[in-house]
Amino acid sequence: MAALEALRFEALGGECELYSLSADPPSDLAGVRAWIHAMHDRLTRFAPDSELSRLNAAAGEWVAVSPELEALLRQSLTAYATSFGLVHVGVLPALLAAGYTRDFASGQTPATGDIVIPPPLPDMLEIGAGRARLAPGTAVDLGGIAKGWLADRAVERIGPNSLANFAGDLRSRGEGPEGAGWPVGFGPTTVLLNDTGAATSGTRGRRWGERSHHLIDPRTGLPADSDLAEVSVIAPTGAEAEVLAKTALFLGREAGARFLDERSLGSYLV
Numbered sequence: 001m002a003a004l005e006a007l008r009f010e011a012l013g014g015e016c017e018l019y020s021l022s023a024d025p026p027s028d029l030a031g032v033r034a035w036i037h038a039m040h041d042r043l044t045r046f047a048p049d050s051e052l053s054r055l056n057a058a059a060g061e062w063v064a065v066s067p068e069l070e071a072l073l074r075q076s077l078t079a080y081a082t083s084f085g086l087v088h089v090g091v092l093p094a095l096l097a098a099g100y101t102r103d104f105a106s107g108q109t110p111a112t113g114d115i116v117i118p119p120p121l122p123d124m125l126e127i128g129a130g131r132a133r134l135a136p137g138t139a140v141d142l143g144g145i146a147k148g149w150l151a152d153r154a155v156e157r158i159g160p161n162s163l164a165n166f167a168g169d170l171r172s173r174g175e176g177p178e179g180a181g182w183p184v185g186f187g188p189t190t191v192l193l194n195d196t197g198a199a200t201s202g203t204r205g206r207r208w209g210e211r212s213h214h215l216i217d218p219r220t221g222l223p224a225d226s227d228l229a230e231v232s233v234i235a236p237t238g239a240e241a242e243v244l245a246k247t248a249l250f251l252g253r254e255a256g257a258r259f260l261d262e263r264s265l266g267s268y269l270v
Contacts, residue, residue, distance in 0.1 A: 002161070004177055009033055011040050012147050014167025018154065021161040021177055032157050036166075039068065039150060045092065045141050052142065056092070060136035062128070072142055073127050075149055075239055080121040082240075083247040088218035090118035090125070092141040095216050098223060117221040143214075144169060148199055148242030163193070164238075168200040171238035186232055197238035201245035202230030217250055227253050233260065 007018045007029040016036065020027035042051040055063050065073070079087040094116040118124065124135040134140065151171040154164035161174030163182045172193035176182035181192025191198075203215055203224065217224040231249045235241035244263070248256030 005029055007033055011036050012150070012166050016167065017163070017165040018158060019163040019182070020158050021174065022159050027159045027162065029158065032154055035157065036150065036154065039146075042066070043069070043072070043142055043146050045139075052140070055132060055134065056139040059134040059138055062131050062133045064130060065132045067130075070127060070130060070132065072146055072149055073125060073132055073140075076140070076142065076145055077121060077125065077127070079145055079239075079243040082243055083250075085120065085218060086247050086250040087145070087243050088118055088121055089140040089142055089145060090121050090138055091116075091216040091218050091221075092139040093137075094118065094218075094221040095141060095214065097221075098216065100214055115221040118218050144199070144201065144242045144246060145239065148197065148238035148240070151238035152197065166238075169238050169242050170198045172196055172198075186234070191234065193234070196234055196236060197241040198232065198234045199238060199241035199245045200230060200232040201242065201249050203249070215246070215249065224250055226250060228256060231256065 002021050003026070005020045005022065005026055009016050018029045018032055020029060041047065044050050045052055045056070047053060048057075051066060051069055055065065055069070076089040097114040097116050118138065119135065124138040125140070126133045147166040147169040148171075151164040151166050151169050154166075155162045155171050155173040158164070158173075161176070163172045163176075164170065165184075170184060170193065172182040172184075173195055175194055176192065181194035183190050184193050184198060186198060201215070203226070215224045216222065226249055228249050231245045233241045233245040233248065235244055244260065248260050251259055
């Protein structure tokens with residue numbers, strides 16, 4: 001008889017959940033949690049010795065990168081193309097100028113008043129086999145793209161009937177505990193996810209003022225000014241859902257709805 005296993009912990013800037021419905025032997029949820037913590041330590045911008053920070057510090061030079069960071073950087077270029085340039089990992093200098101210079105739990109520093117508009121991502125990021133180079137004066141923050149991508153990788157590690165939720169970026173695998181999908185709160189209702197991803201992007205969580213939040217619009221170099229506070233999307237993968245939700249939020253209610261409708265995606269614009 002398969003048993004439902006669950007594990008909850010803090011990582012990636014929020015609450016994470018791992019679920020598995022497995023027969024004997026049980027899934028190694030603790031091992032997956034350890035892997036997530038290790039990936040967090042490598043990909044965070046808040047530690048000067050992380051792999052991501054070393055790449056940012058060496059802007060202008062080719063730097064050896066791990067397979068995971070290389071895959072995420074390539075995913076970032078895909079996200080940029082899918083979103084018409086709106087999901088842009090190169091907004092880190094603008095994010096720092098807005099006052100988001102350290103872990104959110106530590107509080108923000110004053111905004112500098114500078115407006116930093118990043119160059120197009122393909123102009124600032126080059127990727128080779130096992131190496132990458134950023135243009136001088138640029139830096140990246142993988143943010144939500146990393147959460148969605150890691151959710152996709154986590155269920156591969158957990159097993160054939162599993163769910164990973166990383167602070168609102170989810171990926172399901174298999175039919176869930178009742179055979180119809182994994183039940184997940186989604187907007188005002190509960191949906192059943194079966195081999196799909198889901199993500200919520202919003203401006204209400206990391207906010208430190210009326211117009212100050214963590215979602216930088218690369219068109220302006222400032223926190224996004226949208227008539228949407230939150231967007232949730234269901235898509236084939238967690239990585240894709242994250243990108244589409246964020247794009248719709250940047251576009252706003254009318255254009256965002258059209259963007260998602262054109263892709264026949266289940267979504268809620270809140």
